[in-house]
Amino acid sequence: MQPKIDVSVIIPVFNAQATIGHQVHGLLSEQTLSIEVIVVDDGSTDETSTILSAITDERLILVHQENQGVYAARNAALAVHRGEWVVFLDADDRIEDGFLRERLKSARAAQADVALFNGWYTDSSCLQRRPVHRKQPYAQALNGHAWIQHCVAQKEWPHYLWLQMVRSSYIRKNNLRFQEGKSHKDILWTINLAAANGLFYFADRKDYFYITNPASITHRQDYYDIRAHSYIDVISDILALSSLPQHNEIRKPLRRHALVECRHFLGLFRRKIANRQAARQLFRQRIALRQLIAGVSSLSDLFFVLKLVRKIYL
Structure with missing residues (x-):
């Protein structure tokens, strides 16, 4: 029997040699949870694959595919993940210490299908920052339809994938997948996540640093x-x-x-x-x-x- 995995961390990468090693090592330093880190190399042409292949931790799962875009990469990871919960990360952003542990604690305590957290917009120095959202129903739980109504009324729709911790059984029950393409499909994922009308919990824990990159x-x-x-x-x-x-x-x-x-x-x-x-x-x-x-x-x-x-x- 395979051991129970608490969290599957899904990271699509393309030419991320400058950041991916540090990020994966940081995640694998987590010893209080059972995790798997699924990195999908989406046709990188730099040293990304070499850096990842040098990491021997059995909790790291590498998937290689020809370049198809981040949404196809996430679908590839969803097809093989085994964790009770799913977290999506980007290869070049930063997370707080205890990121997975604290998220899992909140999601389980709320008995949620989806737990949404907060984060910071920042630059590479992380000195200047502003919250990703300010108008969410913090420390409350709503069903998905009520959350859609709340977001539209408040004119704040936090669709970013790295805000979310999602129960795997909820993804499978509702056959949720990413629409493949180049851009903006995280909006559709989040709307479909909410339209399935599960229980959403909201925490104003700013545990993620979204680093703006004018050269992206x-x-x-x-x-x-x-x-x-x-x-x-x-x-x-x-x-x-x-x-x-x-x-x-x-x-x-x-x-x-x-x-x-x-x-x-x-x-x-x-x-x-x-x-x-x-x-x-x-x-x-x-x-x-x-x-x-x-x-x-x-x-x-x-x-x-x-x-x-x-x-x-x-």
Whole structure:
């Protein structure tokens, strides 16, 4: 019989030689829990694979694949993980000491399906920082539908994967997987996580440092079109989810949130992307204006939809 594993830590990596060794060694220094660290090397061309192969700890599981993107990498890890709980990390960020131990303690005490924590936006020095979120129902538990309603009402949707500790049985029961693609699919994962309507617990424990990197791929000029097209996927899928009969309770909030993602898309469309005609055509093919209108709940929303009509639909 295989020993019980408390937490599966899933880390997709691509050319992360500068950070991945330190991060994995830090995780493996945890001795109070039974863990596995699943690192999916997504076609790295630097020394990432060499660094990982040199770590002999049996708790480290290496998966190698051709470059398919972070979401495909996470799906590959989900397919083989064995832990009771799942945590997603990025290869270049930092965590507090006791990160896994304290998260697991909170999640188990709350008997939650999903526990959400907090973190810091910071730079490489970690000296200047601000909280990732401020308006969550801390020290409370809500079902997923109520959380969607809360986030939409508060205009704060903390979808980042590294905030989450998720019960594995909840992932399997609801057949949750990442939509594969280049960008923004963590938004869909989190919405589907909440739409499944399990029990969510919220802690204002800031145990993760999200290090902003102006040189990252998401800020490259040639990546803005990819991001815009990914937003179209996200908006389309949110609207499709809102139309399902079992989601009557959250239909309006989901459509309101689709408008939020439309604002992000339009920001890229107006200032960043190169091929506006292709983005405009795809948006019109995938997204029905009548569904967006159904999400309008304020004058601000109405004015935005009119702007969207002028830029995209006319």
